[in-house]
Amino acid sequence: MKAITLNSFGGPDAFELRDVPRPAPGAGQVLVRVHATSINPLDYQVRRGDYRDHVPLPAITGHDVSGVVEEVGAGVTAFVPGDEVWYTPRIFDGPGSYAEYHVADESIVGKKPASLSHLEAASLTLVGGTAWEALAVRAQLRAGESILIHGGAGGVGHVAIQVAKAIGARVFTTARSEQFEFVRGLGADVVIDYRNEDHVEVVMRETAGEGVDVIFDTIGGDTLSRAPDVLAQLGRVVTIVDTAQPQNLVQAWGKNASYHFVFTRQNRGKLDELGALVERGQLRPHVGATYSLADIPLAHARLESRDSGLRGKIAIAVVPPAHADARQPRA
Amino acid sequence: MKAITLNSFGGPDAFELRDVPRPAPGAGQVLVRVHATSINPLDYQVRRGDYRDHVPLPAITGHDVSGVVEEVGAGVTAFVPGDEVWYTPRIFDGPGSYAEYHVADESIVGKKPASLSHLEAASLTLVGGTAWEALAVRAQLRAGESILIHGGAGGVGHVAIQVAKAIGARVFTTARSEQFEFVRGLGADVVIDYRNEDHVEVVMRETAGEGVDVIFDTIGGDTLSRAPDVLAQLGRVVTIVDTAQPQNLVQAWGKNASYHFVFTRQNRGKLDELGALVERGQLRPHVGATYSLADIPLAHARLESRDSGLRGKIAIAVVPPAHADARQPRA
Structure with missing residues (x-):
């Protein structure tokens, strides 16, 4: 599968688009086809080495997933292949979301709100x-x-x-x-x-x-x-x-x-609370710009520039939305 | 009545025992015969001038009262003369407790737990x-x-x-x-x-x-x-x-x-919670030393000295306990 790997701490050019082995779900885990991820200040802090003691290199980083369950491991009860899901991967514990596939414990995964596109959902989890x-x-x-x-x-x-x-x-x-x-x-x-x-x-x-x-x-x-x-x-x-x-x-x-x-922590309970606000029409993430997986370095540079024209989030379309996702982000 | 007044900010000798007019309760207020008060670090901080902008001189200071209601003002419903009460006077708002009588809004006054002596009760409010x-x-x-x-x-x-x-x-x-x-x-x-x-x-x-x-x-x-x-x-x-x-x-x-x-705030609700713990036998203040009203300067010096022989609180017997209070503190 394609993934963006971080090979050394530094600027956006420390990233590289690579072919890496597709992960397999273990017991209690789901394999997710990542449709979208997004960029946060935490992402460039990790990239530049603010948490170097917690991030062994090379690493796949990234903190938001919206996608579709492709395969489930033994004992998984909450999800079946085809479910649309969203979550934040565990921070500083295993691969992140800048990749075509991601494996996660089912306990941190939530059902994606139906009214959000993958780009919107991935812009909201973290x-x-x-x-x-x-x-x-x-x-x-x-x-x-x-x-x-x-x-x-x-x-x-x-x-x-x-x-x-x-x-x-x-x-x-x-x-x-x-x-x-x-x-x-x-x-x-x-x-x-x-x-x-x-x-x-x-x-x-x-x-x-x-x-x-x-x-x-x-x-x-x-x-x-x-x-x-x-x-x-x-x-x-x-x-x-x-x-x-x-x-x-x-x-x-x-x-x-x-x-x-407050330092980031993640759990399914919070995702469900957010999903309820979304379904009641009280919360909608704003996608201010969209980039492709290959263009994550450009997306990082844009967020770090504190561009005053940017509103809300920068989303990453891992699966191009024209194919996977009929909804267009409100850019 | 006798009161200890603070005439200038400084050491314990800034205090003076004086005769001052006995206060009268206004509407919603109670006049309390003070049987005991006690000393806290806040007391010597006030005395030395840490809060000089909030304490106009000369002042009667002191932050604990245990005593008996002597007289009630118009509209008072919770107390009658003879009730045993305990409370912390309002901080930085009117006279404190180093005196034979004190006036307080009934809203900040609580019923003293029966199982505590006045010296113990006055050691617990603040x-x-x-x-x-x-x-x-x-x-x-x-x-x-x-x-x-x-x-x-x-x-x-x-x-x-x-x-x-x-x-x-x-x-x-x-x-x-x-x-x-x-x-x-x-x-x-x-x-x-x-x-x-x-x-x-x-x-x-x-x-x-x-x-x-x-x-x-x-x-x-x-x-x-x-x-x-x-x-x-x-x-x-x-x-x-x-x-x-x-x-x-x-x-x-x-x-x-x-x-x-947490900076000190006072209300009757907290006194009632403390009283419940006292009555269940889960809380008892320890009076490590007792002084008279006239000896408040000595009591201040003792607390400030960080005397490692001291346990718990220093209480002040405004009414000598032999007359007013059969219980002896556990010294």
Whole structure:
């Protein structure tokens, strides 16, 4: 089968399109024909070597699968060949999704929502699981609360806006002015042009000095340092980004704040929750661009460039959608 | 009435015993004859000026009351004169408890558990409320989990051990060797001599490399920096101490950790929860020393000295216990 392999840590040219043996499912596993995958910041962090101790080379990387079950191993009960499925492969534990076939334990695999194309489904597994874990599980965002989402036009951010609205929260988000229409369309109530406005001033004015109940940080650095300035008493901060910059937390103490650090974890339960939101029409991933398996290096370069024209996710059509998938992504 | 007033920020000699007017209860308030109060680290932090912007001078400070309702204001429904009550006065909002009488909104006042002396009850309101908030409300410690309590022989720590055991957790605590018998008697399962042992090594050995589910930090500084080294995946850290030392949180991220910062808040609900534990025999504050109202400066100096002979709390007998209170503290 074709696969994109990572042969050394470095830039996008560290990837190579190769023929490799097709894997076979063991007991409790499914073999999936990968129709689509997608690109996340985690993907280029892995590629450049941020997690080199956890990634033996050469490696097939990639963290999203949408596809069709081709074959099942002994003892598999939840799936049969032909089932459409979606999932995030185990992180740092076996091959990833940049390949024509992938093997996974059935316990981490979910049934793909029928209303999503493979490109859309593959654009949602990792970012959707992360947003759900951050907002619903860790911060326990509730109806009637307010949330500030840093980076609402991004891969995780654009899903987080929709999840927060589905929960019933009032959503503040930072974005660039050219992304305003996009994030408003997703349901954001107050949009802050972070390049020309101070987000602390805007939030404190709009909340009559109370601050927000929850902050979801997909950006990092100063956004985390300034969190206590914009947080209500007993507020919660959830961050999914590297927090190596030392933080003075004395203001967090005065606010009785909670900080939740979320590194990716995956399970079928989260996929089912996301699927239910999709089927109720409350969540739809936005595919901002589509590349082929061979063009994954270009897709990486595009995401890393922080292209302000990009909305939502970059999807990878492993099976060209004209053949496998009648639905077209909303580009 | 007699009261201890703070006339300037500084050492214990900044206090003065004075005659001041007895306060009168307004609508919804109760006037309480204070039988006992107690000393907490918060008390000397306030005295030395750590919160000077919140404490206009001269001030009556103090954060624990156990006493008897003397008079009720208009509209008070929960109390009548003669009721034994306990509570923490509002922090940074009106006079504190170092006085013969105190006025409080009935909403923050609780019925004192009958089985506690006034000295014991006054030793529990602030530290008990803090331990309950930290373990039960914020960290949501559950039966079968493990917890590391830094400083188990202290005012908050010795209550936290008992609360954690009542919840059904396995308790690790740090203490000095001369405090071992005391903390074991409170229920601690594993006691760590932090001056001669590395707490990370002990906990990781005793948990087979898993780490603890919850850390409760009453010490601060390095204990917070090292928290991720001793924390299980999805573990929670609760700290009640000043966190001004900058923290690198990248390890917390890898652990999917939550950090809860707890600054004192008070309400009647927490007092009722504590009272229930007391009545079930699962919680009893330890009064390690007792001073008179006039000797509050000495009591402050003793607590600040970190006297390793001290166990639990220092109580203040505002009404001498021989007259008001037949029970003797367990000194």
